[in-house]
Amino acid sequence: MSPIDFDIAHMLAGLLVLISFLELYQDRLYALLNVYAAHALVLALSVAWQAFIQDAPHLYVTAVIALVFKAAVIPVALHRIIVRLGIHRGIEKVVSIGMTMLAGMGLVALSLVVMLRVTQQAGRLAQEDLAFALSVVLLGLLMMVTRRNAVGQVVGFMSLENGLVLAATGAKGMPLVVEISVAFSILIAFIVIGIFLFRIRERFDTVDVQVMDSFRGEHR
Amino acid sequence: MIVNAVTAVLVIPAFAAMLLAALPGYRLTARINVLATALTLLCALSLFFGRPAAGAYLIVDDLNATFIVLTTFVGFTTSVFSASYIGHELDIGRLTPPFVRFYHAMYQVLMFAMNLALVANNIGLMWVAIEIATLTTVLMVGIYRTHEALEAAWKYFILGSVGIALALFGTILVYMAARPVVGEGLDAMVWSVLVTRAGAFDPALLDLAFIFLLLGYGTKVGLAPLHAWLPDAHAEGPTPISAVLSGLLLNVALYALLRFKMLLAANPGALAPGPLMVSLGLLSLVFAAFMLYRRRDIKRLFAYSSIEHMGIITFAFGMGGPLANFAGLLHMTMHSLTKSAIFFAVGHVAQVKGTQRIADMGGLTETHPLLGWGLILGVVAIAGLPPLGIFMSEFLVVSSTFARAPLLAIVLVLGLLVALGGLFLRLNSIAFGEPRGPAAKAQASYVPMFAHLFLVLIAGIYMPPALVAWFQNVAGLLG
Amino acid sequence: MTLAVILICAAFLLALAPFALVTRPVQVASRLIYGASLAVSVASLAASLAHLLAAAPAETIALPLGIPWLGAHFRLDALSGFFLIVVDLGAIGASLFALGHGLHETAPERVLPFYPAFLTGMTCVVLADDAFTFLLSWEFMSLTSWALVMAHHRVPENVRAGFIYLVMASFGTLCLLLGFGLLAGSDGHYTFAQMRAAHPSAAVGAMAMLLVLFGAGSKAGIVPLHVWLPLAHPAAPSHVSALMSGVMTKVAVYGFIRIVFELAGGPAWWWSIVVLTLAGVTTVMGVLYALMQHDLKRLLAYHTVENIGIVFIGLGLALAFKAYDMSFAAALAFTAALLHVLNHSLFKSLLFFGSGAVLAATGERDMEHLGGLIHRMPQTAFVFLVGCVAISALPPLNGFVSEWLTFQAILLSPQLPSWGLKLLVPAVGALLALSAALAAACFVKAYGVTFLGRPRTQAAKAAVEADSFSLAAMMLLAALCLVAGILPGLFIDAIAPASSALIGARMPAQSGLQWLSIIPIAASRSSYDGLLLFLFMIISGTLAASAIHRFASDRLRRAPAWDCGYPDPNPATQYSAMSFAQPIRRVFGSVVFQAREVAGMPPPGDTRPAWLKVELRDLIWDYLYAPLAATVGSAAERLNRLQFLTIRQFLTLVFGALVILLMVLAVWS
């Protein structure tokens, strides 16, 4: 592998982490969706680049899925849902953005420490890829738990999943990557449909607590 | 493809699912459902006598043969139970015919997915199968379309998805660990290859992978604090599904964990998976034990009891060693049989009383003696009282633990005691006291329930040597 | 062969259970079950008596049941033979009693299936020779008796009693399980034969002893683990109460003896301090609790606590002597304990039968609603009186013999080298004497208020004598009480093989002695002859009676009671159970129960009645169990909030678990 290949891969993966941070930073839904689209775009690029340098043509399929489905269809669909259902445009947060960012930094540090320690045998590419992927996963989770808003959480889950795809493509020669990304796309579609169809607007954490609480768990 | 027993346990449910999706009517479909599960069970039983060699995708070895037989057996009895249960649901109009069709199809898909997860030799395939199983059950949990059911299904879906994502990450990491040793490509995901070469893997990477797998599949197993979906999903779905969830799906997820634990056990440098499993197991046990006390919904009560028992099983496997592993396997089997029997009973109870609220169902032994005593017997079994099978496994777990780690055993014992208290506190207000609620006769088949309990009873007193040898062999495999 | 016979008997009993469900009508089922139980128990008793009296060597049988690679081991030796006799005697009495009494049962379908199974459980505990079989039978015994306690489940108290019972029973089982876990070691040597051969280290032995003390003690009813006992025993049907109090607690004692004296290795001297302290407290607390009761069956149940304390005093002494290799004294103490086991099982069953007969005749357990039954139920009253005398440890009945032997063992304590024991044992002796005297007071109360005086309610006035089966059972036991009281030598000799096996020594042979008296150590030291005393009393009483009737007036007039000239026809003016206990409550109750009496006396001219309220607190419950229950409750309440989190918060839990595990991995070296 030539250094330039490596550098590009590295740069793309790093960019993904950076965009994850950007997502954390957003406080408007539309902006968040846009940033997510960028996230998926970078992922598609990264996967494509991996397909290129690993000489693994099936990865292009994954890249295409990422590009079409995640970078375009889903954000648009979510956009429409927001409009149709009249969801509040702001993002309610549990902790302030600053704190979230700090926590995010901590998570990135944690994932770097963990990954760099454990993957010494793997190639450098895989090593750093994995470190970034883990960061993205953790940041996605962080987003899910710090956003009260359903759409925010869906975006969190999607970026988490992007991290997984990044890891899967980084793992050289891994079979089933395409299948996995298809499976996840279906999963996400389900979530979006769930939000749309069942009008589960704010079930992650409700705005109108009193109404929704009565359906949660055992009746109090 | 040569049709052998292994493919049969996959093909039959898959085919039945398609058939059931297409067929209308209730009586016929319910019978087909039973027939399909019976056939699957027969095929699974034939695995005891001869099994095909492991392929790149499918494998049957001593470990999963046990699981397959257990799964197909409970699947069969549950389908029998489901026939009478769903009939009643149709009668009272809680379910409409289209939904019944959907339900039957999904039931077979679920059986297919679980069997696939069990026979999969490829860790990626296993992951996919478990995901299918999860999604199927999500749909089944939400089948009643009530607010509560949707809420439960949604919660299950979200938490399950996150779990599935974490498990996938772990799977990728295992592949990464295997790749330098086994080489790129499919082989690095084939379990039978992995386990023979695991000694050479990078231990640190395996450790990390195991953490993700533990959390990912642990979510499915229902270990605290990843359990949140479990009680609601059990409570709001149709009871046959609760029985299958508790009796089978949790086992399947645990089975996946065990497979990976074996990888770690085969690697001398890796972190011992024991302590992690032991602590999560104990945490689940103690947590669920306390949660039993404030339950007001009968199905949630037993859902928490499932968490508790999954904790015990995880604990036993975490302790390791032939005795504890044997106990864990035995406990798992006994728990599947008992818990599904309890859910059968609970299903009928909820139907005759028209509610799931414990407060509204007093004096069950007075109004419905057979049902009431069946439920009591089930609770007695699940609380680990003799002469039923769980007593034996708890005996082995506790006594073998106390000699090795006294403090853990004491926590374990306290957890068991608290759980027993919680279960019987609730049972008392269900089965005893002044009768409350309707006393109409139940239109139900008690055969599956008592068949399970009978098996559990027999196992508590006498276990056939062949089965024991089998278990011992598997316990040895688990390390 | 004997063992096989007994096991077949046990299996037969178990097989009876399903017949209870299918046989109709219920009367037939009742006769069938109890009759068959009676017959089987007689057979089993004959077998075990034959084994014990012939001093036959131990027999073992291994069946391919239980833990597969281990099998179920059974063993019949002197100790288990002795306890089998206790179990079978109790079973015979209870079955015979139930042949008549069982027809009064309101919920026979909840009693009949479990009754024979309960007997099987007790038999199997005594015979078990490996840890698994032992615990299985032990917990099976608990479970079946729990079901029997729940027979009258519509009474909320009973449901609560059953709950507490089951939790305590499981606590005990789990303690025993841990104890066995220790003794079995990590290799899983679960058979008693392996444990006997293992010679555990001092620390393991001590831990096991403590665990067994908790485990068996909770079943036997040692204070402070006794709380379930006075709730559960009375809740069951009376013949079952008799079995639970008279026999099941003895099976628990058996468990303690078997494990501590045989499997846990040589005792350390301080074991006996623990046992003796608990036993002394148990004895006195048991009887004080009993004195405060006015529920007849509960009073009897508390007396079981007291008597278990006496048994454990004997066992504690035996441990002390054994620790210092004073095997002769140990044999004396051990024999005293075992004899008391037998005696208590006899008279406690008898008393519970009596209370059952009263319950059947009047529907009342509350003594304050009874009275004057001696007129309506003279035969029951007579046999109940025998039981009362026996349990109050009065000569010439059997209760006195075992307490006397215990005193003799206590008197050997100065020879113990340990100063702690030297000083403790006399104090325990004082407690024992105190409890004996209080027991007498308590049974004067129980008998006097229930059977004597005038009927306090219509129910008591309308009572009828018990049926002949019940009476036969009670008379059988009363006769046995007398026989064991006047011919104790025979019983002591029967215990000797058990004592030789476990202590390594036995009391000198008694049956050959002049006049059948018993001499524990030496004739100059102490001796007792119940037979002679009995004859002596009969002769002198007859002498006095005949002399008076011969030489003086034998005329008799009936007249209203004098009562110092203030007779009141209202039976409520009689002394009640509460008022009888008042002096003792004043003396002991203020400390032990924080008893408070609140009296309200209306001013002169006010026609309202005066009132007196007595408040008693159960300190053990208040300071031990209530906080425990509150802790569990509050923990449950706090944790229960986790049921009502939002999905996001649940996700936070998952996330937190992930981060923590990752951090652990990061710092892992």
Add this chain to the structure above:
Amino acid sequence: MVLIRDLTIQGVQMLLVVLLAPLFTGFVRKVKARLLRRQGPPVIQPYRDLIRLTRKDVVLAESASWLFRVVPYLVFAATWVAASLVPTFRTGLLFSWSADLIAIIALLGGARFFLALAGLDVGASFGGIGSSREMMIASLAEPAMIMIVFTLALIAGSTQLSSIAAFMSSSGVGLRVSLALALVALVMVAIAENGRIPIDNPATHLELTMVHEAMVLEYSGRHLALIELAASLKLILYASVIACLFAPWGIESSGASKPALFIGVAAYVGKLAIAGFLLALFETAVAKMRVFRVPEFLGAALMLGLLATLLLFVSRGL
């Protein structure tokens, strides 16, 4: 031959105690009266009372049961048996080995048990008062007594009265603190057990503080006579026990010479006289206490008994 002789001696002992008992009671009453500067009834008045009572009809309460009629005989028999086993003028009585000191206490306990039952039998309120107080007193007196037995048994190595007496008359005893404490405790117990002042007043009736008299309130005629006789027997029994334990001088031991027997009887009568005098003196000197002070009194006896036992180890240690 020896058996017949022993039987005779045992018979003499039985007759002796039963004959002396009323006399002893009468003697105490007389001394008390004299100490109070009253003339007092003649010493043989108790005999007259008993004879008169036996001639009278029994008036039985309507609610009384068969137990009520049996109890006097039982009480008398138990007390008599107990009293005939205490060495008075001779140790090693024929049947003395059939019951040791503990058994004697238990026999008395049995007598009290039945008497208390009889108190409850009629169903009148006074009987209940008596029974309940009697059992309360007994519940403290009996353990105290047992502790005294412990002390003596530990010193003498026996609970057999004969052996203890023999040991006490031997030279090996010496003066011991424990023995002194035990003596004091024993006297206190004896006072309580016999219902003497300050615990109970045997001469009163119809007083809220009465114990024994309240129990036997419904008895009349021959029944009452037996009970009264049993009470006297109990008193003389305690006097004899104290005498043979703490003043074992003059008791004939195993030898059977007739002069020794006569010396024994004479010594016994002398000891009884002294005991009776001391009792009367004590009773005139103190006042009756409230019933709820009794536990304190007996609690003190119990403590003394326990202390005596424990001090034994100390004095042995020296």
